[in-house]
Amino acid sequence: MKKPIDLxxxxxxxxxxxxxxxxxxxxxxxxxxxxxxxQEQAAEVRRKARNAF
Known part of the structure; x- marks a missing residue:
């Protein structure tokens, strides 16, 4: 028999x-x-660093 539950x-x-x-x-x-x-910000920083050289 199942236990009664409080609705x-x-x-x-x-x-x-x-x-x-x-x-x-x-x-x-x-x-x-x-x-x-x-991640987008990090990619932008890497791009700027790469373009600086």
């Missing part, structure tokens, strides 16, 4: 999971954009 607690847990997943996804996306910006 309020189950709904709250589902909402918390959804919020957590959204927050983590947003953080990952921002981290990816920051890394890409840093």
């Amino acid at each position: 309020r607690a189950a709904r709250k847990a589902a909402e918390q999971r959804k919020y957590r997943d959204t927050a983590l996804d947003t953080f990952d996306r921002l981290q990816h954009e920051a890394k890409r910006d840093q």
